[in-house]
Amino acid sequence: MKALVYEGPRDVAVVDVPDARIERPTDVIVKVTSTNICGSDLHMYEGRTTMETGRTLGHENLGEVVEVGGGVDRVKAGDIVCLPFNVGCGFCANCERGFTGFCLSADSDTPGGAYGFAAMGTYAGGQAEYLRVPWADFNCLVLPEDAAEKENDYVMLADIFPTGYHATELAAVSPGESVVVYGGGPVGLMAAYSAYLRGASQVLV
Numbered sequence: 180m181k182a183l184v185y186e187g188p189r190d191v192a193v194v195d196v197p198d199a200r201i202e203r204p205t206d207v208i209v210k211v212t213s214t215n216i217c218g219s220d221l222h223m224y225e226g227r228t229t230m231e232t233g234r235t236l237g238h239e240n241l242g243e244v245v246e247v248g249g250g251v252d253r254v255k256a257g258d259i260v261c262l263p264f265n266v267g268c269g270f271c272a273n274c275e276r277g278f279t280g281f282c283l284s285a286d287s288d289t290p291g292g293a294y295g296f297a298a299m300g301t302y303a304g305g306q307a308e309y310l311r312v313p314w315a316d317f318n319c320l321v322l323p324e325d326a327a328e329k330e331n332d333y334v335m336l337a338d339i340f341p342t343g344y345h346a347t348e349l350a351a352v353s354p355g356e357s358v359v360v361y362g363g364g365p366v367g368l369m370a371a372y373s374a375y376l377r378g379a380s381q382v383l384v
């Protein structure tokens with residue numbers, strides 16, 4: 180399959196790599212139909228991380244489930260799914276507390292896994308034709324009927340929208356408040372939008 184591979188600082192290329200395949204019964208394979216380039220990808224692209232050469236980038240992924248491992252119950256072939264940035268098992272002590280970004284089961288030297296990301300395991304990214312999704316029952320957000328029609332909106336659930344929303348959660352934004360967001364990139368804009376969703380009366384970016 181084709182994939183976008185990190186070849187060194189400021190050097191990426193679309194090359195042929197081995198096809199994504201089921202490695203554990205709890206995996207599914209997703210045919211990627213949308214994937215974003217994240218600001219976090221720039222840390223790796225610009226050579227500011229320990230990212231290994233030859234790895235596929237991409238942690239903001241959406242697509243159709245095309246293959247399902249024998250241990251997967253909830254997710255079916257044909258489902259359109261959005262995958263969160265982090266790879267979590269759903270059952271370790273950290274995942275159970277909601278800290279899925281620090282999953283203890285992740286294939287990583289330190290807690291936490293992510294697709295195509297430096298120092299967060301060996302998971303391949305989704306800037307590729309196909310993506311292996313571990314612990315699929317936990318990680319797949321199965322999208323409703325309008326998934327194809329609103330794909331460009333739903334793909335934002337992989338990272339950008341919840342990242343912006345999380346800022347308003349940490350700031351405990353409440354109805355009627357005035358909110359200032361410093362930085363008007365994609366995450367800042369999502370934080371501003373989230374502040375309105377939480378009832379802010381005035382938002383300044």
Ligand SMILES: [Zn+2]
Binds near residue numbers: 217218219338339
């Ligand atoms: Zn991202």
Ligand SMILES: [Zn+2]
Binds near residue numbers: 268
């Ligand atoms: Zn876990």
